[in-house]
Structures are given as C-alpha cells and as structure tokens.
C-alpha cells in the first residue's frame with residue numbers, strides 16, 4: 001500500500017524521478033582543504049583514477065560507481081584529503097555564500113559534511129546534533145579531517161534560538177526528513193504518517209534557524225526528500241509567520257532541476273516558494289530540495 005502511495009505521489013511531482021531513483025552511476029567527492037590540495041588529485045591519477053571535475057566548482061570531482069570500493073584504499077582517502085559526499089549536498093552547501101568573518105550555524109549537522117565545507121570559508125562554525133551516537137561520530141570526523149574552528153553542541157536544534165537569538169551570519173538547516181531520495185526499490189520504512197511527523201518537526205526547526213539568524217543574513221533550508229509537506233509547505237509556513245523572510249532564487253548550473261511546487265493536493269502555497277529548487281536524481285546527484293532565505297530587518 002505504502003509503495004503505491006509513494007509512487008503515485010512522486011509521479012505527481014515529476015515522473016522522471018522514479019526512473020532515476022535506483023540508478024547510481026557515479027559518486028562525488030571534494031578536496032578537504034584542511035588536509036589536501038591540487039596534489040591530491042594528481043595522487044589519485046597516479047593510482048589509476050580518472051576524476052572528472054564538475055564545471056561549477058574548482059575542487060569537486062565525480063568518479064564512476066565502480067571506483068567506489070577502490071577509492072577508500074587510495075592514499076588521498078586514507079589521509080582524509082578528500083571527502084566523499086553527494087553532489088546535491090555539496091552544491092547546496094556551496095550555495096550559501098560565506099565571508100571570511102562569518103559565524104555559521106549548522107543546525108542539524110551530523111555526520112558533518114556540510115560543516116566541513118563551511119569551516120574552510122568561515123571564521124567559525126557551530127554544529128548542532130542531538131543524537132548522541134551521531135554527535136560523537138561527527139566530532140571524530142572533524143578531528144580526522146583536521147578542523148580547528150568548529151564548536152559542537154549535543155543539543156536539540158528546535159531550542160537553539162532561545163540561547164542565541166540573531167547571533168549567526170549564516171545558517172544551514174539540513175533537516176531530518178523522510179529521506180525519499182534514498183528509496184531505491186521497495187518501500188519499507190516510508191509512510192505518510194512519517195512525512196507528516198517530519199513536517200511538524202521541520203517547521204519547529206526552521207523557526208529556530210530563522211530566529212538564530214542575524215538581520216541581513218541568509219540561510220538555506222534543505223532536505224533529501226521530495227514530499228511537498230516537508231519542503232514547500234515548510235517554506236510557506238515560514239513566509240506566513242515572518243514578514244521579513246524572503247526566498248532568494250538559487251541558479252543551478254545543471255539541467256536536472258525544477259522550481260518549487262505551488263499547488264499540492266488541496267493546498268496552494270505562496271508564489272514565493274517557486275524560487276525553491278528541487279534537484280532531480282541524475283548521475284552523481286541524488287534527489288534534494290533547497291531554498292535560500294534572506295532575513296530582512
């Protein structure tokens with residue numbers, strides 16, 4: 001039953017998604033600049049890999065999936081000079097423009113891949129993760145990757161704004177979600193109740209993210225799921241609650257994208273949500289949703 005409901009809903013969003021959901025042709029990685037540099041790529045080439053750089057970043061590369069097992073034995077990987085991360089996640093994190101003096105809040109941070117990106121550009125990063133096991137693995141991840149400017153907090157993101165209202169120049173909320181982008185065959189753990197439960201949590205988290213942001217600052221809300229209840233509805237909720245929130249369009253330099261959906265079942269969202277971006281699964285990109293939000297005074 002859940003399988004049919006899931007597939008029906010995805011088809012209503014974009015039928016092409018279903019065709020590509022299970023295809024995993026390529027994977028991506030980026031240079032971890034705390035440990036590696038351009039020589040890292042040469043060392044991979046010397047070991048027989050042929051990494052292809054993406055057109056939109058200097059330090060992001062793609063390899064075919066058949067190299068996925070072999071790369072963990074490469075010298076670049078074992079020395080933590082590269083970080084394997086989905087292309088959609090990298091693109092979303094790179095879309096948050098960070099200045100050298102910025103203090104960035106990563107409100108749902110484990111395992112820490114996006115905080116690692118921010119730490120290379122910002123003065124400092126605060127990474128929040130409530131799950132104890134994930135929190136300690138994230139701390140180890142930061143240590144192994146040579147980071148010095150990330151403070152970690154084993155806390156619930158929903159309440160962070162109470163102790164630090166308006167403190168952060170930039171905020172990233174990579175929200176916990178129903179992870180529909182990772183369903184690659186039979187639906188087992190997915191159901192509509194889960195979608196609704198996550199939607200409620202995401203609304204609390206986005207309020208905390210927005211309240212923690214400085215006036216004039218920017219934040220990104222993201223998920224790895226397709227359901228509009230967890231995406232456009234959450235953005236629409238924020239816009240309804242705050243007059244000083246504006247969605248800023250992110251231009252994607254690739255084709256596998258669509259704009260935010262305005263109508264879903266009986267709901268009609270604000271026209272502004274069309275400026276959100278849905279990344280469709282393709283090559284090394286898995287499904288993703290992101291919206292950049294500016295906080296005016």
Ligand SMILES: C[S@@+](CC[C@H](N)C(=O)[O-])C[C@H]1O[C@@H](n2cnc3c(N)ncnc32)[C@H](O)[C@@H]1O
Nearest residue numbers: 108109110111112113114131156157174175176
């Ligand atoms: C999509 S993952 C984040 C991935 C991470 N940003 C990265 O790129 O490595 C979402 C995270 O949110 C955490 N989470 C769940 N409930 C939360 C809450 N109430 N506040 C903050 N984080 C929460 C989950 O444990 C999970 O680690």
